[in-house]
Amino acid sequence: MQRKTDQTGPNSETAMGEAVRPAACEQACRFFLEEACVKKADMEKAGVTVKFTRNETVYSKGDEARYSYKVIEGAVRLSRIFADGRRQIVNFLLPDETFGIELSETYSSTAEAVGDVLALRCPRICISHMTVGDPDISQKRLSMFSKSLAAAEQHVAMLGHQSAKERVASFFLALEMQRPGDVEHTLDLPLSRQDIADYLGLTIETTCRALSELKRQHIIDAPSRRRIVIKDLRGLKAIAEGDA
Amino acid sequence: MQRKTDQTGPNSETAMGEAVRPAACEQACRFFLEEACVKKADMEKAGVTVKFTRNETVYSKGDEARYSYKVIEGAVRLSRIFADGRRQIVNFLLPDETFGIELSETYSSTAEAVGDVLALRCPRICISHMTVGDPDISQKRLSMFSKSLAAAEQHVAMLGHQSAKERVASFFLALEMQRPGDVEHTLDLPLSRQDIADYLGLTIETTCRALSELKRQHIIDAPSRRRIVIKDLRGLKAIAEGDA
DNA sequence: CGGCATGTTGAAACGTTTCAACGAGAGTGG
DNA sequence: CCACTCTCGTTGAAACGTTTCAACATGCCG
Numbered sequence: 001m002q003r004k005t006d007q008t009g010p011n012s013e014t015a016m017g018e019a020v021r022p023a024a025c026e027q028a029c030r031f032f033l034e035e036a037c038v039k040k041a042d043m044e045k046a047g048v049t050v051k052f053t054r055n056e057t058v059y060s061k062g063d064e065a066r067y068s069y070k071v072i073e074g075a076v077r078l079s080r081i082f083a084d085g086r087r088q089i090v091n092f093l094l095p096d097e098t099f100g101i102e103l104s105e106t107y108s109s110t111a112e113a114v115g116d117v118l119a120l121r122c123p124r125i126c127i128s129h130m131t132v133g134d135p136d137i138s139q140k141r142l143s144m145f146s147k148s149l150a151a152a153e154q155h156v157a158m159l160g161h162q163s164a165k166e167r168v169a170s171f172f173l174a175l176e177m178q179r180p181g182d183v184e185h186t187l188d189l190p191l192s193r194q195d196i197a198d199y200l201g202l203t204i205e206t207t208c209r210a211l212s213e214l215k216r217q218h219i220i221d222a223p224s225r226r227r228i229v230i231k232d233l234r235g236l237k238a239i240a241e242g243d244a
Numbered sequence: 245m246q247r248k249t250d251q252t253g254p255n256s257e258t259a260m261g262e263a264v265r266p267a268a269c270e271q272a273c274r275f276f277l278e279e280a281c282v283k284k285a286d287m288e289k290a291g292v293t294v295k296f297t298r299n300e301t302v303y304s305k306g307d308e309a310r311y312s313y314k315v316i317e318g319a320v321r322l323s324r325i326f327a328d329g330r331r332q333i334v335n336f337l338l339p340d341e342t343f344g345i346e347l348s349e350t351y352s353s354t355a356e357a358v359g360d361v362l363a364l365r366c367p368r369i370c371i372s373h374m375t376v377g378d379p380d381i382s383q384k385r386l387s388m389f390s391k392s393l394a395a396a397e398q399h400v401a402m403l404g405h406q407s408a409k410e411r412v413a414s415f416f417l418a419l420e421m422q423r424p425g426d427v428e429h430t431l432d433l434p435l436s437r438q439d440i441a442d443y444l445g446l447t448i449e450t451t452c453r454a455l456s457e458l459k460r461q462h463i464i465d466a467p468s469r470r471r472i473v474i475k476d477l478r479g480l481k482a483i484a485e486g487d488a
Numbered sequence: 489c490g491g492c493a494t495g496t497t498g499a500a501a502c503g504t505t506t507c508a509a510c511g512a513g514a515g516t517g518g
Numbered sequence: 519c520c521a522c523t524c525t526c527g528t529t530g531a532a533a534c535g536t537t538t539c540a541a542c543a544t545g546c547c548g
Contacts, residue, residue: 080401084486088404090397103390108397132379145389146347152396153334153352157324159403160332160445164504193527201404206504208528225513225527242328408536437495450536452496469495469545 024048025126032070032098032122033130033140040072043120050121052113054190059100061110067121068100074117075190078109079198089199091151092191094178098144100124115190159201162242167200168210169240172220176230185230192226214239268292269370276314276342276366277374277384284316287364294365296357298434303344305354311365312344318361319434322353323442333443335395336435338422342388344368359434403445406486411444412454413484416464420474429474436470458483 028048031038043049049072052058058069061080069076076093090109093099101124102108131137158170175187197207214220219236221229230236238244272292275282287293293316296302302313305324313320320337334353337343345368346352375381402414419431441451458464463480465473474480482488 080397082401082405082486084405086405088401090400102394103387104394108394131382133377135376138375138382142386142389143347145386145393149389149393149396150346150348150352152393152400153324155400156334156396156403157326157332159400160442161326161328161330198404203505204527205506205529209504212528242326447537448495449497449538453536456496 025123026130028120028122029126029130031120032068032127033137040118043072048120048122050119052117052119054113054115056113056117058111058113058117058119059107061108062106065100065102065105065107066124068098068124068127069111069122070098070120071095072118072120074119075114076111076117076119077114077195077199078111080109087198088201089195091148091155092195092199097147101141101144101148114195164200164202164206164210165213165244166240166242167202168196168207168214169219169236171196171200172228172230173233173236173240176233176236185233187228187230188226189228190226269367270374272364272366273370273374275364276312276371277381284362287316292364292366294363296361296363298357298359300357300361302355302357302361302363303351305351307351309344309346309349309351310368312342312368312371313355313366314342314364315339316362316364318363319358320355320361320363321358321439321443322355324353331442332445333439335392335399336439336443341391345385345388345392358439408444408446408450409454409457409488410484410486411446412440412451412458413463413480415440415444416472416474417477417480417484420477420480429477431472431474432470433472434470 024046027046031043031046031048040049050069052074058076059065059067071093072095074095076099078090078093078099079087080090081087091099092114099111100107127141131141154174158167162170172187175189176185179187193204193207193211197204200207202210211220211222214236215222217235219230219232219239221231223229268291271290275287275290275292284293294313296318302320303309303311315337316339318339320343321333322335322337322343323331323333325331335343336358343355344351371385375385398418402411406414416431419433420429423431437448437451437455441448444451446454455464455466458480459466461479463474463476463483465475467473
């Protein structure tokens with residue numbers, strides 16, 4: 001099956017038996033909970049980062065949830081596979097976003113690198129320890145959950161009542177909104193059409209047709225496989241909101 | 245418009261200007277964060293409960309988020325209305341479940357009483373204060389978010405790839421799983437067909453047809469408007485998982 | 489017992505999926 | 519550098535499921 005990509009790379013948690021060293025652990029936590037984006041080099045020097053290559057599995061649904069992560073570079077997808085072989089992508093994580101923060105003993109979704117990814121990895125147990133007695137950290141942790149929850153509810157709203165074209169428009173709009181200051185309105189993501197379709201709850205063909213339709217309307221352009229240029233942000237908004 | 249039910253009752257937050265009394269506040273918090281179900285009478289005596297009648301608005305999306313709530317009796321729906329007038333129900337809250345726990349300054353969804361509702365109301369600011377320096381409470385608060393997030397992701401998974409019949413089956417299955425011990429497998433909820441449809445992202449007619457189909461298969465029975473009897477739990481599971 | 493909201497069913501319209509074929513682009517080796 | 523190959527993306531036509539519009543049934547409340 002083409003869509004299966006459950007290769008387990010050198011970062012696989014099951015392959016790592018090393019004990020959690022308290023010092024490195026605490027350092028990782030601090031980076032993890034830091035509000036602003038910490039310099040990449042600092043984190044790499046501290047040895048708290050991990051690399052993943054395209055389509056590599058960070059962790060699988062059901063694995064023991066030992067670590068929480070923060071994306072430094074690249075993008076990660078959280079997904080679930082169903083009995084019928086279809087995949088639902090629950091969320092995409094971009095730089096500075098966290099994942100694997102669940103409280104349950106096991107991960108609730110599978111996490112995979114969309115393209116090449118650099119991530120900060122932090123032992124969950126350590127985060128728990130740091131949280132005790134530190135209100136700021138508690139607050140930060142809560143806000144991570146809160147953010148994830150807001151994203152999920154937004155996703156529910158989209159899947160519940162939008163047409164294919166509206167979903168595609170909403171999707172690009174949301175990505176654009178997450179990248180402020182980008183004057184050129186160019187989205188340069190490693191997502192495949194299949195990734196987008198699985199996030200939107202559509203087939204790849206329908207997604208493609210909606211995209212073509214938007215191109216025909218000069219709302220967006222797709223100069224290359226993984227690049228989307230928003231040519232008419234106002235028009236995109238209108239379509240996303242149903243004023244087609 | 246029939247579906248509009250934005251009456252604002254006597255509990256409306258905007259109508260209440262009373263200051264938050266520290267003692268009652270702390271008491272409300274304790275009840276709110278308590279793991280097990282506290283006795284209803286105790287809460288009522290403490291004056292920390294509020295009643296809502298059928299279809300009454302607890303709060304509206306965008307209102308200043310002053311309180312968090314916990315359902316004591318009845319059911320609450322969280323929803324969002326779109327420009328086209330359609331409504332997406334994001335979640336149903338049953339007894340012992342919490343809502344309005346967002347961190348943002350305003351509520352992200354509208355909360356309404358499905359039938360008559362008794363709820364515990366707790367000032368959000370008070371919860372924040374109580375959280376500081378108390379790891380147990382912090383943990384409890386986190387776990388509320390975690391639960392909401394898990395529900396939302398489950399919802400996304402359902403909306404993303406299930407057919408009408410599968411959605412209806414999943415819905416009743418989920419409700420049944422939340423009510424353990426019920427030997428008779430009878431769900432007695434005040435939800436209208438419209439409520440169910442808006443949760444499942446379907447029209448009322450499609451929901452109805454799926455229900456009828458399940459009745460025809462002797463999987464469920466609907467002896468009265470608001471009552472569902474699960475006659476074949478195994479069969480229901482099979483359908484919910486796509487082995488139709 | 490009306491009267492009205494809510495629920496149910498049918499038939500046509502609509503949008504999405506499925507199946508199938510084709511095109512475009514990236515990487516490889518000649 | 520080109521041709522080959524393989525994956526990924528795009529388009530078309532028919533099948534399918536959901537929605538829409540309409541009519542009718544049921545149940546609840548005054």
